[in-house]
Amino acid sequence: MERRNFLKAALLGSIAGAVQLKPENVFARESKEAPGQNDLVAVMGGEPEVMYKRGIAAMGGMKAFVKKGQKVVVKPNIGWDKKPEFAANTNPQLVAAIVKDCLAAGASEVVVFDHTCDEWQACYKNSGIEAAAKAAGAKIAFAHDEKYYKEVDLPMGLRLKKAKIHESIIEADVWINVPVLKNHGGAKMTMSMKNYMGIVWDRGYWHANDLQQCIADCATYSKKPVLNIVDAYRIMTQNGPKGKTTNDVVLAKAMFISSDIVAADTAALKFFNQFREMKMEDVSHIGKAAKFNIGTTDLDSIKVERIKI
């Protein structure tokens, strides 16, 4: 029974992945020819919900990404047992706003989860995300045991060729990647691509096998997020990714939205660099991902809209 379901899901998943890959590539090429459609939107100066509202409108609205009846996953960073003001996790208000918007766009269900680092129940609770997402109408998925993960192939990966990915991503029609912008001791920065570490089971393998390469490898997974929404409302500029005190946090009030994961991370890094020096080449997973042609680091080559509130 379970095996059959699994095979079905895997099959559907791969079809969905293949179908999705196409329009995105087409979309990427055609974007320059279709005026009015932004490739990246950067917003600054508002509360999370306000920035999100303005940003998603400039991207063409959630209906451009979530179709009626689709199963959606919203994947925030809930890695740590920390309250929202520590900025170790994605802002709960932003997560709630996205969930509501997906449901308004006609999503049949919205699932929120993360493979946490600290004890999962404490993370879900103290991040404020579980409560906010549930109140907004999302389902919270469990992700603390290997049982919830299924192996997928990453044919493009150089070091990471297979990964066990959370079943809700595999089963979803679309997923939205909602990282928080932080300094990171190992990966230097954590943004959209680094947020993939919360959809896989075995993170230790990444650390042991060229972390930067594995981050880029995983971003080649066929089912890509339809949107990457980088939360930079509060950013952790030092002692990341867990942080010690609120002294590590700066209220930056910004947000970056793009379907191009490399562009989203490039923009977020350049923004972060104004607070604390961070070189592109040190965060080498961005360049490595660009080499896979899954996105661009050249922000001048795409249509960017900057919104100040």
Add this chain to the structure above:
Amino acid sequence: MYKFLKKGRVAVSILITVAVTLAFLFFSNRETDIFNGFLKIQFVPALLGVFTGSAIILVLLTALTLLFGRVYCSTICPLGTLQDATSRTASLFKSKKSRRFKYSAPKNLMRYLILGAAGIPLIFGSSAVIAFLDPYSNYGKISSEITGRLEQYVHNLLSTVFPDTIFFRSYSVFIAGSFIFALAFLILVLAMSALRGRLYCNTICPVGTLLGLVSKFAAFKPEINRESCNKCTLCVTNCKAECIDLTNSTIDESRCVGCLNCMTVCKKGAVTYKYSWKKSGEKNEVTANAASEPVPASSGRRDALITMGLVGTFLAVKAVGKVAPLAAKPKKDGIAPPGALSIDNLKSNCTACQACVTACPNGIIKPATGEYGTDGLLMPVLSFDKHFCGYDCNVCTQVCPNGALVPLEIEEKRLTQIGKVRFNLKKCIVFTDKTDCGACDEHCPTKAITMIPWGDEGLFIPKVNRNICIGCGGCEYVCPAKEKAMIVEPNEVHAIAQKPKEEKQEKVKVDEFGF
């Protein structure tokens, strides 16, 4: 009246047993600590925790015994209730004849030897023997290893039925020795109680023996009225303590657990509680009547006085805090949970009830096998194989009923150094593979580990400040190297770590996007 009292006793005993059992089950101990309060009213935890807040409970338990004898054994002790339930269930499958209890002579030599074996090491600062004999702690082991595991299987079965609402629980660490002891002990107790009622309590249990000695001085003792008794033996056949001797019309109060069965079944109302603290003159009259009493009352009282002297010594030694360790070179390779203060303190006060083992939300506390040596078997030791100690968690220190782990506030816990990490550069991924890693730094809650520039390839390598390390094991757990580059070394005596430095940042005004 006795019928009413008995119903009350049964109700209270079931309530306490259920609460104690729940305290060991995941779903109840996770969100609430109300059940853990019931662990603190147990006798051995109260005795060991006498200087860590349990003095009142010890006084109350002693007073209770001085008033009514060993009622502790049939109301508060969960193992006692388990035995009563077993005995009762077994009687349903027995013939009418074999269902009846008979009087049996006390096995005093065995009782006092076991009491000595369990009690004397306590004076010398070792709870190693009592850890295997204390009824509450062994009930805890059964709850943790048998009931708790069963509950986990049921929980996980339910999680496949309701995958969205009930989460799958990763199976807890299995320590064969701990499981086998709990199972063997359970079988022993079940068999003994199924066959002979409270035989375990009256031959092996050191708490039963000790309270039995106190009961010799009880104010109210069960007595048989020789005039109204017609020797129908109904009381004897219903006495699960097998302590009613109708030949002499006496009840051995040191073995009577105050279950009230005899008083409720006697049709003549001949068995009742009698006030025994009479003036000596009246007393002599009573004893004069019982001319054929086999054991002179004085001998029992002498034993009792000796024992109480030893309990007094224990309390005195504990109060002074001078403890002579039993082993010359005790083994201390394990990391004791926060609140243990030191491995010596743990070994003096822990009875391995496993309350902390089951309460740990991260499942990192396991019963020790060899980490603390033979005098620390099954006591809690941390293992960072599956997880690490939560920075904002103090659950284990809150549930320990013995004071083997003293309660720590979150603020204290964050500075309690249970061990210190040692970094082995040669095993570090950054050193061996020349690639970024930083998993340890990522998990370090105090930033005892920071990443500093290393080599010319833009790599960063961990740097350790052991003064602010608290030994939580986040780095050890997460280190992806085949042989861990980060290993936490235990602190024999827990220390207070230095407070992590506050790093204020200069305010940068940013109005642009930066691209």
